Structures are given as structure tokens and as C-alpha cells.
Amino acid sequence: MAKPKLKEHHIHRDWCKGCGICVHYCPKSVLELDENDKVCAVRPEDCICCRLCEYRCPDLAIEIETE
Amino acid sequence: MAIKDYIRERFFPHLWCPGCGHGIVLNALLRAVERMGLKKNDIVMVSGIGCSSRISGYVDFHTLHTLHGRALAFATGVKLGHPELNILVPMGDGDALAIGGNHFIHAARRNIDLTAIVMNNRIYGMTGGQYSPLSGYGMLATTAPYQNIDHDFDVVALSTAAGASFVARSTTxxxxxxxxxxxxxxxxxxxxxxxxxxxxxxxxxxxNRLGSATDMMDQFKETTTPIGSKAKEKDPTLIERGVFVEKDIPEYCAEYDKVIERAMKKGA
Structure with a gap:
């Protein structure tokens, strides 16, 4: 099976509460919290599309779109 | 369908605190429903009272937000009326096992086709952090400032003894x-x-000074182990997770249909 390739991180900023679960469990340190405590993808090129952020987000605020 | 098609987006962001595990349960549940390809009209979610029970407001199924501890009683009625529907009953630990303890054991004993999800956060969160029947000995709570002296239930052992035909445990x-x-x-x-x-x-x-949400989730990783693992033999304090019971025994609605059939024959 071909490796999934990232298209985009869809982040629902209004829903994100800045708990940091996605940041903590990202194996490639792609995500960080910004100055407003909202998640943002700062190193999207490192993303391996494992979706651990998406599966563990309690706020359904992050979604990985692959090509 | 994407999981967002199964929620009522107008009620988001939800009311749960940052890092609350209940959101992760909602997330996992939506993924299970999506993977199974269930139709929204074929699912009924019945919940009681508490943080966990607010979950029924966020899903776009048929939903009932009922009395504290009595979700299983309402769900039993729905199931008997419409046995073809999938009934999901998410409950908090206090809702399921303190206020609704009797409903819980008797629903298990009857083996009625319901899916009870006990979202165990070991506390009454909504009302300010009172200890629950799952807080455990020696833990701290708003109402146990000098440590809780109550022992907790083992949900898996309790459900198994009460006769549930499927019993499992996992974590967020x-x-x-x-x-x-x-x-x-x-x-x-x-x-x-x-x-x-x-x-x-x-x-x-x-x-209980357990740290942040991620610290608590890391503790679930460290303090649990798959059923029958070698780690459990070495450290019996580890909590096992997985499917403990899965048995095929007569289901209540099917048996009730047989009763109707027998009664109709006698009356004819």
C-alpha cells in the first residue's frame, strides 16, 4: 500500500480548546499551540498522516486530509 | 459518511473542559458507527445525567436525555418497542453504578440488546468533584478532602457477575x-x-495531583495491559483491557417475542 500523502490539516479553531493532546501525541512534532492556545501545523512537511491527532482530539477539531 | 455528518455541529464547541476524555469517547464512538456504516435513523442514544450524559446532545441520532441513573430503564422501553434499532447508552461512572446501580445489574441480568458505555472518570465532574463509586480507596475529592475510605467497584467483574453477555474495557x-x-x-x-x-x-x-490531560492519558498507558499479558503476571496491580466476556445466550427481546407467540397460541 502506498504511503498516504498529506493534503492539508483541517483545524477548527473555534472548537479547539488548546488541551495539547494532539501536540503531545504527534510522533513527528508537526503540531504546536499558537499564542492563542489554538493548535496549528507548523511542520506539515514532516506529517506522516498517522491521524493520531485526529483520533485523540476530544473536540473533533483536527482532521487530516490526504491526497 | 464523514464523522462530522453524525454530529449536530450547531452545538459545537461542546461544553466539556479542555482535555476531557469524554470527547475522545465521542470521537471513537463516531468512528465505530461510521465504519459500521450505520444509518443515523437506526441508532438511538439514551443517556442520563452528568458530564458524560451530555454526549447525547452532540450526536445526530435519535436521542433521549433522561433521568439520573435511569437511562437503561428508558433504553429498555425503547428497545422493546423497536427491537430493530441499535441502542447506545453512554453513562458516567456515578450515573451507571451509584444512582443507576440497580438498573445496571438488572439490564445485564436480562441480557437485553443494549450497548452500555461506562465513561469512567472516577468523579462527579458536573456537580463539583464529589467522589463516586469508582473513585477508589485513598483518593481525594471535594467531598473526601482527607482521602476516600470507600473501595471502588470493578466494572468488569460486576457486569460479568450480573450476567452481561459482552464485557470489555479500554481507555481514552x-x-x-x-x-x-x-x-x-x-x-x-x-x-x-x-x-x-x-x-x-x-x-x-x-x-489527586495527576497532572494534565496528557499526563493522565500517559498513566492509562502505563497502568493498563492487554488481557493475559506477561506484564500482568509480574505486576498484578496493572488493569487489564480488552474483551473479557463474549457469549451467545438468549436475548431478551427475542425471548419476549416467543412469549407473545406462546400466549397467542394458547388464546387462539
């Missing part, structure tokens, strides 16, 4: 396992209990 850390287990539980014909260890960083975590 093990989301993939949790989704698989929820799928099995919904598919199971009979009373299914899924205990999910969930974090309450606001009360249980803060009172």
Missing part, C-alpha cells in the same frame, strides 16, 4: 482499540458493557 489513550471494541459491542446481540477509563483533568486529576 488506546483509541484504536476503543473503536474496535465499540464496534464489537454494538454488533453483539445481547447486553454489552464497555468500560472506558476517561480522564477528568479538572477535578479528579487536579485533586
Amino acid at each position: 489513550y488506546h483509541v484504536q482499540q476503543l473503536t474496535d471494541i465499540l464496534e464489537k459491542a454494538i454488533n453483539h446481540k445481547g447486553f454489552s458493557v464497555v468500560e472506558v477509563l476517561s480522564q477528568c483533568p479538572t477535578y479528579f486529576g487536579r485533586k
Whole structure:
């Protein structure tokens, strides 16, 4: 099976509460919290599309779109 | 369908605190439902009272938000009226086992086809952090400032003894396992209990100095082990997770249909 390739991180900023679960469990340190405590993808090129952020987000605020 | 098609987006962001494990249970449950390809009209979610029970407001199924501890009683009525529907009954630990303890054991004993999800965060979060029947000995809570002296229930042992035909446990850390287990539980014909260890960083975590939501989730990773693992033999304090009971015994609605049939024959 071909490796999934990232298209985009869809982040629902209004829903994100800045708990940091996605940041903590990202194996490639792609995500960080910004100055407003909202998640943002700062190193999207490192993303391996494992979706651990998406599966563990309690706020359904992050979604990985692959090509 | 994407999981967003199964929620009522107008009520988001939800009311749960930052890092609350209940959101992760919602996330895993939606994924299980999506993977199974269930139709929204074929699912009824019945919940009681508490943080956990607010989950029924966020899903776009048929939903009932009922009395504290009595979700299983309402669900029993719905199931008997419409046995073809999938009934999901998410409950908090206090809701399921303190206020609704009797409903819980008797629903298990009857083996009626419901999926009971016990979202166990070991505290009454909504009302300010009072200790629950699952807080455990020696823990701190708003109402146990000098440590709790009550021992906790073992949900798996209790459900098994009460006769549930599907009993499983997972945690909010093990989301993939949790989704698989929820799928099995919904598919199971009979009373299914899924205990999910969930974090309450606001009360249980803060009172017991367990750190942030991620610290608490890391503790689920460290303090649990798959059923029958070697690690459990070495350290018996580890909590096992997985499917404990999965047995095929007569289901209540099917048996009730037989009663109707027998009665009709006699009357004819």
C-alpha cells in the first residue's frame, strides 16, 4: 500500500480548546499551540498522516486530509 | 459518511473542559458507527445525567436525555418497542453504578440488546468533584478532602457477575482499540458493557495531583495491559483491557417475542 500523502490539516479553531493532546501525541512534532492556545501545523512537511491527532482530539477539531 | 455528518455541529464547541476524555469517547464512538456504516435513523442514544450524559446532545441520532441513573430503564422501553434499532447508552461512572446501580445489574441480568458505555472518570465532574463509586480507596475529592475510605467497584467483574453477555474495557489513550471494541459491542446481540477509563483533568486529576490531560492519558498507558499479558503476571496491580466476556445466550427481546407467540397460541 502506498504511503498516504498529506493534503492539508483541517483545524477548527473555534472548537479547539488548546488541551495539547494532539501536540503531545504527534510522533513527528508537526503540531504546536499558537499564542492563542489554538493548535496549528507548523511542520506539515514532516506529517506522516498517522491521524493520531485526529483520533485523540476530544473536540473533533483536527482532521487530516490526504491526497 | 464523514464523522462530522453524525454530529449536530450547531452545538459545537461542546461544553466539556479542555482535555476531557469524554470527547475522545465521542470521537471513537463516531468512528465505530461510521465504519459500521450505520444509518443515523437506526441508532438511538439514551443517556442520563452528568458530564458524560451530555454526549447525547452532540450526536445526530435519535436521542433521549433522561433521568439520573435511569437511562437503561428508558433504553429498555425503547428497545422493546423497536427491537430493530441499535441502542447506545453512554453513562458516567456515578450515573451507571451509584444512582443507576440497580438498573445496571438488572439490564445485564436480562441480557437485553443494549450497548452500555461506562465513561469512567472516577468523579462527579458536573456537580463539583464529589467522589463516586469508582473513585477508589485513598483518593481525594471535594467531598473526601482527607482521602476516600470507600473501595471502588470493578466494572468488569460486576457486569460479568450480573450476567452481561459482552464485557470489555479500554481507555481514552488506546483509541484504536476503543473503536474496535465499540464496534464489537454494538454488533453483539445481547447486553454489552464497555468500560472506558476517561480522564477528568479538572477535578479528579487536579485533586489527586495527576497532572494534565496528557499526563493522565500517559498513566492509562502505563497502568493498563492487554488481557493475559506477561506484564500482568509480574505486576498484578496493572488493569487489564480488552474483551473479557463474549457469549451467545438468549436475548431478551427475542425471548419476549416467543412469549407473545406462546400466549397467542394458547388464546387462539
